[in-house]
Amino acid sequence: MSATPTDTTPTDTPPTDTTPAATDPVLAAERAHLALAGDCLTGMRAAASAVVDAGVDAWASERLGAARAERLRSLAADPGVPPFFGRTDTGEETFHIGRRHVRDAAGRPVVIDWRAPMSRPFYRASAADPQGLVRRRRFGFSGGELTGYEDELLGAGEEGDGALLRAEIERPRSGPMRDIVATIQPEQDEIVRAPLAESVCVQGAPGTGKTAVGLHRAAYLLYTHGGQLARTGVLVVGPNRAFLRYIEQVLPTLGEVDVEQTTVAALTARVPVRAQDRPEVAALKGDARMAQVLERALWGAIAKPADDVLVPLAGRRYRVPVERLKRHVDDLRRRGRGADDQQRLHYSAGRERLAMLLAEDARRQKEEAGGSPTDAETRRAARSPEVRAFCDAVWPARDAEGLVAALLTDPAVLARAARGLLTDDEQALLLRPATRSPRTAPWTGADAVLVDEAAGLLERTPGYGHVVVDEAQDLSPMQCRAVARRLAAGSLTVLGDLAQATSPWSPSDWAPTLAGLGRPDTAVRPLTRGYRVPAEVLDYANRLLPAIAPGLPAATAVRHEAGALEVRPVADLAGPLAEVVTALAAGPGSVGVVCADAAVPAVTGALRDAGLPAAVLADDGAAAGRVAVVPATLAKGLEFDAVVVADPAAIAAAEPRGLNRLYVVLTRAVSTLVVLHRDDLPAPLAG
Numbered sequence: 001m002s003a004t005p006t007d008t009t010p011t012d013t014p015p016t017d018t019t020p021a022a023t024d025p026v027l028a029a030e031r032a033h034l035a036l037a038g039d040c041l042t043g044m045r046a047a048a049s050a051v052v053d054a055g056v057d058a059w060a061s062e063r064l065g066a067a068r069a070e071r072l073r074s075l076a077a078d079p080g081v082p083p084f085f086g087r088t089d090t091g092e093e094t095f096h097i098g099r100r101h102v103r104d105a106a107g108r109p110v111v112i113d114w115r116a117p118m119s120r121p122f123y124r125a126s127a128a129d130p131q132g133l134v135r136r137r138r139f140g141f142s143g144g145e146l147t148g149y150e151d152e153l154l155g156a157g158e159e160g161d162g163a164l165l166r167a168e169i170e171r172p173r174s175g176p177m178r179d180i181v182a183t184i185q186p187e188q189d190e191i192v193r194a195p196l197a198e199s200v201c202v203q204g205a206p207g208t209g210k211t212a213v214g215l216h217r218a219a220y221l222l223y224t225h226g227g228q229l230a231r232t233g234v235l236v237v238g239p240n241r242a243f244l245r246y247i248e249q250v251l252p253t254l255g256e257v258d259v260e261q262t263t264v265a266a267l268t269a270r271v272p273v274r275a276q277d278r279p280e281v282a283a284l285k286g287d288a289r290m291a292q293v294l295e296r297a298l299w300g301a302i303a304k305p306a307d308d309v310l311v312p313l314a315g316r317r318y319r320v321p322v323e324r325l326k327r328h329v330d331d332l333r334r335r336g337r338g339a340d341d342q343q344r345l346h347y348s349a350g351r352e353r354l355a356m357l358l359a360e361d362a363r364r365q366k367e368e369a370g371g372s373p374t375d376a377e378t379r380r381a382a383r384s385p386e387v388r389a390f391c392d393a394v395w396p397a398r399d400a401e402g403l404v405a406a407l408l409t410d411p412a413v414l415a416r417a418a419r420g421l422l423t424d425d426e427q428a429l430l431l432r433p434a435t436r437s438p439r440t441a442p443w444t445g446a447d448a449v450l451v452d453e454a455a456g457l458l459e460r461t462p463g464y465g466h467v468v469v470d471e472a473q474d475l476s477p478m479q480c481r482a483v484a485r486r487l488a489a490g491s492l493t494v495l496g497d498l499a500q501a502t503s504p505w506s507p508s509d510w511a512p513t514l515a516g517l518g519r520p521d522t523a524v525r526p527l528t529r530g531y532r533v534p535a536e537v538l539d540y541a542n543r544l545l546p547a548i549a550p551g552l553p554a555a556t557a558v559r560h561e562a563g564a565l566e567v568r569p570v571a572d573l574a575g576p577l578a579e580v581v582t583a584l585a586a587g588p589g590s591v592g593v594v595c596a597d598a599a600v601p602a603v604t605g606a607l608r609d610a611g612l613p614a615a616v617l618a619d620d621g622a623a624a625g626r627v628a629v630v631p632a633t634l635a636k637g638l639e640f641d642a643v644v645v646a647d648p649a650a651i652a653a654a655e656p657r658g659l660n661r662l663y664v665v666l667t668r669a670v671s672t673l674v675v676l677h678r679d680d681l682p683a684p685l686a687g
């Protein structure tokens with residue numbers, strides 16, 4: 001391998017090697033290409049803004065304008081992000097690989113989008129399997145300037161030593177998550193480029209790049225299947241808003257601004273959540289049996305028609321006999337029972353259809369008698385007071401909040417719907433006093449998911465073409481259903497780690513979650529190379545694995561960092577905490593101080609008393625400062641340059657799956673983990 005100057009990071013970092021390169025002809029040529037790419041981008045931007053917004057009509061003009069704005073937006077290059085980060089040579093052809101295509105005025109490619117098929121060997125080639133490449137080149141930049149490159153002569157069996165990847169993952173962390181487009185690894189690339197039709201479940205240990213892979217997969221799919229997915233959309237679901245804030249810039253940096261990123265709570269926010277369930281109640285409300293209870297509560301209240309109905313049509317009345325009415329109701333009920341949400345007849349549509357069937361019966365009778373009623377007259381018949389009264393009695397109009405409120409407050413309604421499904425004790429757990437109106441009820445997060453389920457029974461939920469669900473190991477069966485409803489005919493990327501499961505539903509394998517998400521045949525793909533956490537820290541956290549996830553393979557870290565882990569017994573927390581955080585805060589990266597949720601005020605107070613600018617990370621994602629106090633329950637998915645864990649025993653003791661929570665907390669650090677413990681450490685970590 002030939003390695004000239006190796007400031008190997010693709011974006012702005014100080015060079016690690018400042019070998020004078022001004023005289024290096026390769027570097028000079030690459031800098032010229034960089035300048036050309038910059039000029040071409042400027043030209044493309046100018047051309048895009050010069051497109052005249054004149055369509056054939058106002059609508060077309062507006063669409064043209066929107067398309068142009070979109071194109072300009074995607075071309076609005078961040079000056080800190082260089083147009084390319086790598087290059088492939090096949091011996092005949094050379095491609096520079098970057099975040100987006102760049103063409104010259106004649107349309108010749110200057111930079112190839114990383115997602116294009118031609119870019120694939122850049123990520124997959126190895127000395128053993130060069131995939132047609134004689135050389136792979138990676139570039140290092142500083143302040144937007146190309147300062148170095150690293151060659152691998154794959155054709156000659158030479159492979160890099162991973163210096164670039166190491167430099168990239170060791171960069172001090174501060175602020176939101178970054179893209180990994182310059183250093184996607186082969187095992188990650190296979191998942192990123194899996195076909196759109198294929199649903200994928202990534203079981204990955206902490207820091208193996210699951211979130212990164214999921215986001216890059218979304219960007220890849222949008223590029224490769226732009227037309228189809230632009231219509232149906234891509235949805236990314238994360239566990240909370242703090243997590244969303246952390247990841248939300250990755251897709252825009254990759255040029256994808258139209259992906260919806262949300263939480264399950266936001267997805268199901270049909271009622272204002274203003275209360276919290278006791279854990280055992282929340283666990284029951286998240287149970288899959290609740291879907292059956294709701295279905296029965298809704299469809300079970302449809303009554304048998306008792307009498308003939310006289311339907312008025314164009315000045316006369318036509319009798320629809322009760323037997324025929326019964327058949328209509330039975331047929332429609334049957335069509336409402338299908339498993340496929342997109343195909344099945346929903347309750348509200350069933351009610352409308354029933355009214356229409358009565359009107360059509362009347363129309364047929366009139367036609368048989370020689371009349372020819374119009375469509376408008378038939379529709380009017382369907383809306384007549386007689387037909388409406390029949391529908392109200394047999395197939396009453398319902399709303400989702402009202403349905404759930406009745407179920408949770410009326411013992412008789414609940415008993416009827418839950419018979420044989422929930423025990424008496426379980427029914428008693430669900431019941432709460434009624435409020436004057438469902439609007440003012442003390443709705444909880446779990447109730448909101450039930451209301452969403454009810455809404456999904458009433459009407460079809462619009463679906464996306466592809467859904468990425470992160471931290472999926474924590475989803476309740478009812479939350480899985482809420483995501484599945486948004487999937488339509490699309491495919492799914494499920495990301496998670498069973499060892500990090502902290503919810504009451506946490507399964508020991510992926511089958512129930514994948515079934516709940518409506519894609520039981522999804523293949524589970526493991527990721528086991530840890531990019532975030534140094535080996536010293538990961539091996540320490542992995543001691544918990546036999547207790548929390550027996551059988552799950554432990555991750556191996558890609559790098560060692562001597563001195564990355566310090567475990568210190570302390571008599572009193574405040575003093576050592578302030579001392580450790582002061583020392584860490586003097587470094588360049590972010591510092592996360594993680595403690596049990598209940599200890600947040602005390603820990604924050606201790607840090608502030610020592611004059612440290614500590615800010616608490618909030619669930620709404622409000623940005624904490626460089627020293628963030630992180631409640632243990634919000635740490636999932638996040639990372640910090642340095643992490644201090646205050647009182648691990650308290651974190652483990654705070655909840656039923658406290659050891660899993662501790663495993664999450666211990667795996668957030670990129671460079672340094674300091675564990676300060678007053679009490680004995682949990683057994684697997686002691687000694």
Ligand SMILES: Nc1ncnc2c1ncn2[C@@H]1O[C@H](COP(=O)(O)OP(=O)(O)OP(=O)(O)O)[C@@H](O)[C@H]1O
Nearest residue numbers: 180183184185206207208209210211212531532637
């Ligand atoms: N190929 C890569 N090149 C550079 N950095 C990488 C690569 N893969 C992952 N990383 C970095 O490793 C860190 C962990 O990635 P990510 O958050 O996606 O992991 P995860 O598996 O979702 O972790 P967790 O389970 O803890 O949430 C991130 O900083 C990410 O940018």
